[in-house]
Amino acid sequence: MQSTTFRSRTLLAAAAFLATGIGLAPATALAEGVVNIYSYRQPELIKPALDAFTAETGIKTELLFLDKGLEDRILAEGANSPADVIFTVDIARLANAKAKGVTQALDDATINANLPAEYRDPEGHWFGVTKRARVVYASKERVGDEPITYAELADPKWKGKICMRSGQHDYNLALISAAIAHWGEAKTEEWGKRLRANLAMKPSGGDRPQAGAILAGECDIALGNTYYIGVMLNGSDEKEKSWAQAVKVKFPTFENGGTHVNISGAALAKHAPNRDNAVKLIQFLSSPKAQQIQAEQSFEYPATPGIEPSETVRNFGTLNADTLALAEIAAHRKAASEMVDRVGVDEGPTN
Amino acid sequence: MNADALPRPLRRIAGRRTRHPGVLLAAAAICAVVFLPVVTLFLIALSGSGEDWPHLARNVLPGAARNTATVILLVSAGTALLGVATAWATVAYEFPLRRVLSWALALPLAVPPYLAAYAFAEFFLFSGPPQTLLRALFGFASARDYWFPDIRTTGGVALVMILVLYPYVYLTSRIAFLMQGRDIADVARTLGARPARVFFGVLLPVSRPAIVAGVSLVLMETVNVIGASEYLGVPTITTAVFTTWINRSSLEGAAQLAMVMFVLVFALLMAEQWARRRLRFHDRRSTRMRARAARVQLTGPAAIAVPAGLLLPVLLGFGVPLYVFADYASGRLDHLLNAALASALFNTVLTSGLAALLTVALALVLIHATRLSRSGATAALTRLAMLGYALPGTIVGLGLLFALARIDNTVDAAARAWLDVSTGLLLTGSAAAVVIACTIRFLALAESGIRSGLEKLPPSLDEVARSLGRSPAASAATVLLPLLRPAILTAAVLVFVDTAKELSATILLRPFGFNTLATLVYENASRAVVQEGSLAAIFIILTAMVPVILLSQALSRDGSAPPQDRA
Numbered sequence: 001m002q003s004t005t006f007r008s009r010t011l012l013a014a015a016a017f018l019a020t021g022i023g024l025a026p027a028t029a030l031a032e033g034v035v036n037i038y039s040y041r042q043p044e045l046i047k048p049a050l051d052a053f054t055a056e057t058g059i060k061t062e063l064l065f066l067d068k069g070l071e072d073r074i075l076a077e078g079a080n081s082p083a084d085v086i087f088t089v090d091i092a093r094l095a096n097a098k099a100k101g102v103t104q105a106l107d108d109a110t111i112n113a114n115l116p117a118e119y120r121d122p123e124g125h126w127f128g129v130t131k132r133a134r135v136v137y138a139s140k141e142r143v144g145d146e147p148i149t150y151a152e153l154a155d156p157k158w159k160g161k162i163c164m165r166s167g168q169h170d171y172n173l174a175l176i177s178a179a180i181a182h183w184g185e186a187k188t189e190e191w192g193k194r195l196r197a198n199l200a201m202k203p204s205g206g207d208r209p210q211a212g213a214i215l216a217g218e219c220d221i222a223l224g225n226t227y228y229i230g231v232m233l234n235g236s237d238e239k240e241k242s243w244a245q246a247v248k249v250k251f252p253t254f255e256n257g258g259t260h261v262n263i264s265g266a267a268l269a270k271h272a273p274n275r276d277n278a279v280k281l282i283q284f285l286s287s288p289k290a291q292q293i294q295a296e297q298s299f300e301y302p303a304t305p306g307i308e309p310s311e312t313v314r315n316f317g318t319l320n321a322d323t324l325a326l327a328e329i330a331a332h333r334k335a336a337s338e339m340v341d342r343v344g345v346d347e348g349p350t351n
Numbered sequence: 352m353n354a355d356a357l358p359r360p361l362r363r364i365a366g367r368r369t370r371h372p373g374v375l376l377a378a379a380a381i382c383a384v385v386f387l388p389v390v391t392l393f394l395i396a397l398s399g400s401g402e403d404w405p406h407l408a409r410n411v412l413p414g415a416a417r418n419t420a421t422v423i424l425l426v427s428a429g430t431a432l433l434g435v436a437t438a439w440a441t442v443a444y445e446f447p448l449r450r451v452l453s454w455a456l457a458l459p460l461a462v463p464p465y466l467a468a469y470a471f472a473e474f475f476l477f478s479g480p481p482q483t484l485l486r487a488l489f490g491f492a493s494a495r496d497y498w499f500p501d502i503r504t505t506g507g508v509a510l511v512m513i514l515v516l517y518p519y520v521y522l523t524s525r526i527a528f529l530m531q532g533r534d535i536a537d538v539a540r541t542l543g544a545r546p547a548r549v550f551f552g553v554l555l556p557v558s559r560p561a562i563v564a565g566v567s568l569v570l571m572e573t574v575n576v577i578g579a580s581e582y583l584g585v586p587t588i589t590t591a592v593f594t595t596w597i598n599r600s601s602l603e604g605a606a607q608l609a610m611v612m613f614v615l616v617f618a619l620l621m622a623e624q625w626a627r628r629r630l631r632f633h634d635r636r637s638t639r640m641r642a643r644a645a646r647v648q649l650t651g652p653a654a655i656a657v658p659a660g661l662l663l664p665v666l667l668g669f670g671v672p673l674y675v676f677a678d679y680a681s682g683r684l685d686h687l688l689n690a691a692l693a694s695a696l697f698n699t700v701l702t703s704g705l706a707a708l709l710t711v712a713l714a715l716v717l718i719h720a721t722r723l724s725r726s727g728a729t730a731a732l733t734r735l736a737m738l739g740y741a742l743p744g745t746i747v748g749l750g751l752l753f754a755l756a757r758i759d760n761t762v763d764a765a766a767r768a769w770l771d772v773s774t775g776l777l778l779t780g781s782a783a784a785v786v787i788a789c790t791i792r793f794l795a796l797a798e799s800g801i802r803s804g805l806e807k808l809p810p811s812l813d814e815v816a817r818s819l820g821r822s823p824a825a826s827a828a829t830v831l832l833p834l835l836r837p838a839i840l841t842a843a844v845l846v847f848v849d850t851a852k853e854l855s856a857t858i859l860l861r862p863f864g865f866n867t868l869a870t871l872v873y874e875n876a877s878r879a880v881v882q883e884g885s886l887a888a889i890f891i892i893l894t895a896m897v898p899v900i901l902l903s904q905a906l907s908r909d910g911s912a913p914p915q916d917r918a
Contacts, residue, residue: 036863042874044883062864067877068597069749069859076756080763080776082863096600166584168594204503204584205472216477217493237882239478337598341410346586 035277037063038070040088041264048297053284059277074102074269083269084278090170092177094126094265095330103267108279114286118326119263119303128263128326129285130300133319134175135259137222137229137247139214148221148252150179150260154194160349162198163210163219167345168337171207171225171262176339177332178260181324185335192343193350202348208232208240215246222247225262226319230299230312249316258322262329263303371823374720378732381713385739385791388750389613392606395753399603403595407608411591418505419587422580423573425509426516430569433513434520435555435562437661442528443546445646448658453525456661457902459668460518461895463852464572466872466888467515468508468579469881470672475502508585512573514668519572520565522902527561528554546647559626567623574616575743575855582876588612589745609746616741673892679885686886695866696890702782702857702867703850706789707843710797713790714842715832718802723823733798740795744855747788752859755779755787780862788856793849797842804838805831844898851894868894 039046043063050061066073070088074081074097086097097103098121105124112120119128136148153162164172179188200219210222211232232244251259266285272278284290291302296310301319308314340346441453462470473479477494491497501507539549580587588608596605649657686692717733724730739747755778766774778784808831816826832839854869861870868887875884 042877044874064861064863064865065870065874066858068593069752072596072602073752073859076753077776077779078756078760080760080773080780082776082780099600168598173598201501202503202584204582209476212476212478213494217495218477334599337594338406338410341406341594344410344414346584347414 033058033277034060034062035274035281036082036084037061037281038074038083038086038269039063039065040067040070040090040093041065042067045298046087049285049290049293052290052293053281056284056289057277057280059280061281071097071100071102075100079271081269081271082273084272084274085281086267086269087264088267089132089262089264090174091128091263091265091326092174092330092333093170094121094128094263094267095327095333097267098123098125102270104270104272106268106279106282108283110283111286114283114288114291114304116303116305118323119265126265126267127282127286128265128303129291130264130294130298131261131303131321132264132300133226133251133259133261133321134171134223135226135316136250136252137211137214137224138250139220140246140248142220143248143250148250150175150252150254151191153198153221153223153252154191156194156198158198158221160198160200161220162195163200163213163222164203165206165210165223166203167340167343172223172345173333173336173340174262174329175223175260176336177329178254178322178324180332180335180339181328182254182257185339189339189343192339192345196343196345196348197350199345199349203346208243211243211247212239215243221250226301226313226316227299229316230310233312234299251317251319253320254322257324258320260324261301261319261321263326264300371720371723374716374723375726375729375732377716378720378724378729378736381717381794382732382736384787385736385794387754388747388788388791389742391750391754392609392746395603396606396610399601399607401607403599403601403604403607407591407595407604411586411594412588415586415588415591418580418585419574419589421505422509422512422585422587423570425506426512426573427566427570429509429513430517430520431562431566433517433664434565435524437517437664438521438525438528439550439554440657440661442525443550443646444649444657446649446654446657448662449646452658452661452665454900455665455669456521457518457899458665458896459515460522461848461892461899462515462669462672463854463869463891463895464512464515464576464579465582465854465876466676466891467511467668467672468582469872469876469888470675471502471507471511472583473675473881474671475500503583503585505585508580508583511579511583512569512576514664516569516572517664517668518899519568520562523561523565523568524558527558563623563626567619570619571616571741574612574619574741575745588615589743592745606749609743609749612743613746616743617738620738620741673889676885676888676892679882680889683883683886691866691871692886692890695868695871695887698782698865699851699867699869699890699894702785702789703847705782705786706793706850707797707847709786709790710794710846711801711839711843713794714797714801715839717794717798718805719824719827722827737795737798739791740793742792744788744792744853744857745859747791748856748859751784751788751791751856752779755784755860779860782862782865784860784862785857785865785867788860789846789850789853792853792856793846796845796849800842800845801835801838804835804841808834841898841901844901848895848898851891 037050043065050063054060064083070086071093074083074086077083081102083102086103088094088097103125106127107124111127115127115129119131120126136153138148152158166172167176176188176192179191183191200213207222207224207228210219210224211229213219214222226249229244229247229249232240235241253259266282268275268278268282285294286304288304288307291304291307294300295302295307295313299310299313301309301313344350437456441449441456459467475481482494482499485491485497485499489497502510539553540546544552574589576589581590581593589612592605592608592612595601595608680686717736720729721733756776759774759776759778759780762777763774766772778787812834813823813826813830816830817823821829851867852869854873857867858870858873861867866874868891871887872881872884872891875881875887881888
């Protein structure tokens, strides 16, 4: 009977399929010799350091990339969360992980010796492993070599000439938070309004395409992080290389301060099932060897003093990092996010 | 819902008054699972203080609502016009390449909107082919020397959506024109009406339910889209949910916004029901699918202009994304050996296959329950379970994350207490959460596919078996199931593809080290290197082409017989 054959065959296939599905539970995540990473950072960016870690210790790394709601996911998973280490860019995210109670304190002599105190949490809930400066990409053709300040971005001389990614992105929120810490809310909001008026177009895309927009002549200057230029200059993509070659890096400063610097960091998850391995990973990331790898391959600034940035990054010029406490930047995040909405940065230039 | 309003095959056989609490219970259980994410978010929303609202109402919602409304309006108007026009042209006229075009017009459906947005941004921005050509032709050096429309606008988002979503309207209205056209159009034509008059005076009004159905599918997808508008820098209500949640650390505020979205989607659905009220012109019997009106042969310039015009949406909605990703992929063929790509492909097939099986099984249970039960309650529950399709993936993902993790931890605590073993995270720690999310979202696809297959069958078929003493379930299984095989397969394939394309819930719920093709593309796109995900993107498009071609084949069987074959 044809219909019966059809059904039994289908049922068989279905049963086999379901069996495969059940076998899918991540047995590896609980095995020995593993460290589980929940990361806001894209896997490709941290792979070189993680590979070196596995080569040195034999501990395998498992990674979950999530660019939204990482802390909430760990919170929901509770005591059964497989997360050992949390990786993220941006100080506010690290602070948020601590505030949500998904991290635990770690007081480790090796780590504390490797990383300067200003780039780690006083209570040991997070550790900054690399630094990145939020700078100005400027057209080699159309912009001179004179220095620039963050305040000047609001100068009408830049009207229709500035590009940036969404004001709600972590990197811009951190910069605006730093501005609030320096100038106060009222002055920063005024600055934000004028900055919006200077935009060449509605903010979109990431930091890299802003360099592309400069090459295209759509704008003369753009806000961006330092390492993207290094990545594009040394990458294999010809189009991106041409973008990066069209711009030079200028280090803007706050009056009485330096260039805004943010960190990427790691935190020990509260219920880390592989705690020892997790500590080893954070130790490794703070070590001169890993710092060197991050500097050479991801073009970030090492957090450990005494390790040189890569040659490409050294050629940008000298970074005079702002000394504002990171905790203060994190504290102004909500105000910064609301200000971006109020000013309407993401709606593009005011005419 | 009144049981008498159901089409005949769904009505319970008269005369029997035995109750079937089992099926009612099953329908209620399915409904409960579908509503799990919404109820969870509702509870989270209630726990919030509402402190985010003054800010949201003053600074966020006006702009976001305006953008969302503009996109919705443009997309409904655009897809309706494009879908109906293309459907009418391929049904009513004969011209070169008509048969090829009539299935090719469905191809853009294979491109998920977020991929289309990436591709359009690559293609139409400064370094893309059109602008490069313009500069080469006229000797421009920079973007300031000429004007070119910007894709990174509300209009740009709408354009992207229209070009990949119009096939929904094309397909539904094409079927309507083919199936309804015969009799009434023939009458009008024999009375001397020109094709245009037949179209506007008779066919368009009669096909309204089908067109509305197509547009409402489009709108569900439009509200769901986060990736496209985020990538093109257009803030909508969905992006407002994220900024509230992530940048202001207010999950409660985000849940409250999500509830607003849910109400919006619900209103859209109600509007659709209202627009389709009492409009049931179809005679859906499959036995009436043979005869077909003759097409008018186009001659002269029209014979070139019409096919050229029809080719345009195919080229834009399908050709551009395929070109962009194939161009990138051709330089990265070594990635084919990449283990990450292989495992993403395997995971995609696995989750999509499981979701397809599960939705089909649940849809069969619901349909069986509706046929068996006399009560309007079962019918109403079935309708409610279909709401899952209208839920944005973000809402499903966010709500399920909290609900399933709670279930996992409760089970684990119980197992530890009584059995002294830890079960860990059974659902959120495995791909089960992704499968559940996609099942909730796509149950309606399976149900409507199978039901429309059922409606084409004479209602008396399994009644005969039941009158011979078989139980309702046994008679349905032995008599109806084999006959429904094509409908079931089509439904399964549709769910398979939509799961393969799904991004927003998958990215939130996937377990450790688990990538699907869609999340692989997203990981690359989120660090602005779409090109690195190009092979995965091509795989998604190729996977999604399967059902589109299947659907198109079914369509050509209905409508492509040459004119002289007229019965």
